Amino acid sequence: MPTYMYKAMTRNGQIVKNRITDANKISCVKRLKHNDLIPISVTQTLRMNERNAKKKPRNFRRVNSELKKIGTQRVKDSNRKIKRQTLRERVVTSMAERRKIPSKDIRIFTQNFYLLKKAKFNNVHALSTVMESTENPKLKLVIEDILYGVEAGEFMHTTMEYYSDVFPYIYINMIKVGELSGSLDLALGQAIKYLDESEALNTKLKRILIPNLAMFIGIIIMLFVCVIVGLPAVQNIFESIGTKDQLPWITLWFAGVVDVLIAYWYIPVLVIAGIVGGVWFYIHTPDGRYRFDTFKYTMPIFGKLIYLIDFSRLLKNMLLNIQNGIRIQDALQVSKNVVKNNVMLSMIDVSINNIYIGQSWIEPFESAKFSNPMTVEMLKIGMQTDLTEMMGKLVEYMDIDIDNTLEKIMKVLPELAYAIVGVVLIFFVIVVLVPCIQIYMGGWLFSAYGF
Numbered sequence: 535m536p537t538y539m540y541k542a543m544t545r546n547g548q549i550v551k552n553r554i555t556d557a558n559k560i561s562c563v564k565r566l567k568h569n570d571l572i573p574i575s576v577t578q579t580l581r582m583n584e585r586n587a588k589k590k591p592r593n594f595r596r597v598n599s600e601l602k603k604i605g606t607q608r609v610k611d612s613n614r615k616i617k618r619q620t621l622r623e624r625v626v627t628s629m630a631e632r633r634k635i636p637s638k639d640i641r642i643f644t645q646n647f648y649l650l651k652k653a654k655f656n657n658v659h660a661l662s663t664v665m666e667s668t669e670n671p672k673l674k675l676v677i678e679d680i681l682y683g684v685e686a687g688e689f690m691h692t693t694m695e696y697y698s699d700v701f702p703y704i705y706i707n708m709i710k711v712g713e714l715s716g717s718l719d720l721a722l723g724q725a726i727k728y729l730d731e732s733e734a735l736n737t738k739l740k741r742i743l744i745p746n747l748a749m750f751i752g753i754i755i756m757l758f759v760c761v762i763v764g765l766p767a768v769q770n771i772f773e774s775i776g777t778k779d780q781l782p783w784i785t786l787w788f789a790g791v792v793d794v795l796i797a798y799w800y801i802p803v804l805v806i807a808g809i810v811g812g813v814w815f816y817i818h819t820p821d822g823r824y825r826f827d828t829f830k831y832t833m834p835i836f837g838k839l840i841y842l843i844d845f846s847r848l849l850k851n852m853l854l855n856i857q858n859g860i861r862i863q864d865a866l867q868v869s870k871n872v873v874k875n876n877v878m879l880s881m882i883d884v885s886i887n888n889i890y891i892g893q894s895w896i897e898p899f900e901s902a903k904f905s906n907p908m909t910v911e912m913l914k915i916g917m918q919t920d921l922t923e924m925m926g927k928l929v930e931y932m933d934i935d936i937d938n939t940l941e942k943i944m945k946v947l948p949e950l951a952y953a954i955v956g957v958v959l960i961f962f963v964i965v966v967l968v969p970c971i972q973i974y975m976g977g978w979l980f981s982a983y984g985f
Contacts, residue, residue: 536578538562542571549574549887574890575867635700639670641729643677648722657684657718676700689713704728704847707871711851714868715858724850738944746951753958760966761785761792785965827876831904835946839939840875841904846932847872848882853925862921863889877902906935 538559541551550571556562559576566573643664650660661681668674676697683693691710694701705725712721765785781789795802816822831841851872855865863886870882884898896917900910909928916924 538576538578540566540576541574542566543574543887543890544571549883549890635670635673635676637729637733639668639673640701640705641726641733643668643673644722644726644729648719648726651719651722657690673700690718702732703874704872708851710871711854711868715855715860717854717858720854724854728847735940738940739947742944742947742951746948746955750951750955750958753955753962757958757962757966758792760962761789762796764966765789765969781969782964785969788965824876824880827878830875831877835943835950839936839943841878842932842936842939844873844875844878845899845905845909846929846936848878849925849932850929853922853929856922856925862895866895 537553537555539551539553540562541549543549554562554565556565559578562576563573566576646664646667647660650663655663658681661677661684665674665677665681668677679696680690680693684690689710691706691713694706694709698706705728708721708725708728709718712718712724715721765781766789817826829837831837833840848869851869852862852865855868856862860868866882866886866889870879873879873882881898881902885895888897889895894914894917896910896913899905899913909932912924912928912931913921916922916928
C-alpha cells in the first residue's frame with residue numbers, strides 16, 4: 535500500500551506531521567478524522583525506486599519507449615545523424631554534455647522566455663521559440679524536455695526538478711510559485727532579478743577574495759620554500775666558517791616545525807580529514823543542520839546579509855501569491871519552498887500554526903530577533919490596513935537594506951584580507967628576511983675570527 539505524509543492539527547491547536555500507510559488518499563483522510571485530527575495536507579511519498587528514477591535525466595531523446603511510440607520523421611532523422619557521428623564528434627558531444635551550463639545561458643533563456651510571456655505567448659509556443667534560438671546544445675535538450683513535459687500536461691517546474699544541476703533550487707521554486715499562483719510572468723521577472731543579483735554578488739566577492747587569497751597562498755608557499763631550501767644553506771655557511779652566531783630563535787623554531795611536518799605529514803592530514811569529516815557528518819544530522827543554519831544567520835559579516843536575502847525572497851513570493859487572492863497561510867505554505875534554511879522553515883511552520891489557532895503569524899519572525907523592528911512594524915501595520923500594499927513597500931525597503939549591507943561587507947572584506955596578509959607577511963620577514971639581512975651585513979664574520 536502507498537505511504538502518505540500528512541500534516542494535521544489536533545483539538546488543542548498543535549500541528550503534527552507523520553507518515554501513514556493506507557489504501558488511498560480518501561481513506562487516509564477518513565482515518566485521520568477518526569483519530570480526532572484535522573487534516574491540513576496529505577501527500578503520497580515516493581517509493582525508493584521512484585525516487586531513484588526521479589533523479590535520472592528525463593530528456594525525451596533518451597526515453598526509448600516514448601520515442602518508439604512517437605515515430606516521427608524528426609526523431610528518425612536525429613537518430614540517423616547520431617549514428618553517423620565520428621569518434622571525435624562523439625567525444626566532443628560527450629564532453630559538452632558533462633560540461634556545466636553557465637549561469638549566463640540560464641539568464642538568457644529566462645529573459646527570452648519572460649519577454650515572450652509578457653507578449654501573451656502560451657508556454658508551448660514560448661518554449662518552442664526560445665528553444666530554436668538557444669545556442670548551447672545541452673541547454674537546448676533540457677528546454678526540449680521541458681517542452682515535452684508541458685505538452686504532456688505537466689507543470690514546467692515538475693520537469694525542472696529533474697535538472698537540479700542546471701537550474702538553482704531557488705529558481706525552480708520561483709517558477710513553481712508562479713505557476714501555482716497563475717503569475718508566471720511575474721515569477722520569471724523575479725527569477726531574472728535573482729540571477730542578476732547572484733551574479734553581481736559573486737563577481738564582487740571574486741574581485742575581492744581571489745587576489746587576496748592568491749597573495750596569501752603565494753606568501754605561504756614562499757615561506758615554506760625559503761625555510762626548506764634557503765635557511766639550511768645559511769646555517770651551513772655559519773657552520774663552515776665556524777662562527778658562534780645562530781639564526782634567530784623563531785627561525786629555528788619554524789624550521790623545526792616544517793621538518794616535523796615533512797617527516798610526519800600524514801598525521802596533520804588525518805587530523806584535518808577527521809575534523810572535516812566529523813563536521814560534515816554532524817551538520818547532516820537534524821540537530822547539526824539546525825545549529826549550522828542558525829550559525830549562518832548569526833555569523834560575523836555575512837550573517838545579516840544571508841537572513842535578509844532569505845526573508846526578502848519569502849516576502850516577495852508571499853506577495854506574489856497574495857496578489858492572486860491566495861490566503862496568507864497558503865501563501866506561506868507555498869512560498870516556503872524558496873527557502874532552504876531550517877531556522878527560517880521552522881519560523882514559517884510556527885507562523886502557519888499561529889494562523890490556525892488564531893494568533894499573529896508575524897510573532898515568530900519578531901521573537902526570533904533576526905528582523906529589524908521596522909520590518910516587523912511594517913508587517914503589523916499592513917495587517918491593520920492593506921497588507922498587499924505594505925508588503926510591496928517592505929520588499930522595496932528590504933532591497934535597499936540588502937544593498938546597504940552588501941556595501942558594508944565590500945568595505946570590510948578588503949580590510950580583513952589585508953590584515954591577514956599583513957600578519958603573514960610580517961612573519962615571513964622575521965623568519966626568512968632577518969637571517970638573509972644578517973648574512974648580507976656580514977657581522978657573523980667578526981664572530982668567526984674571534985672579534
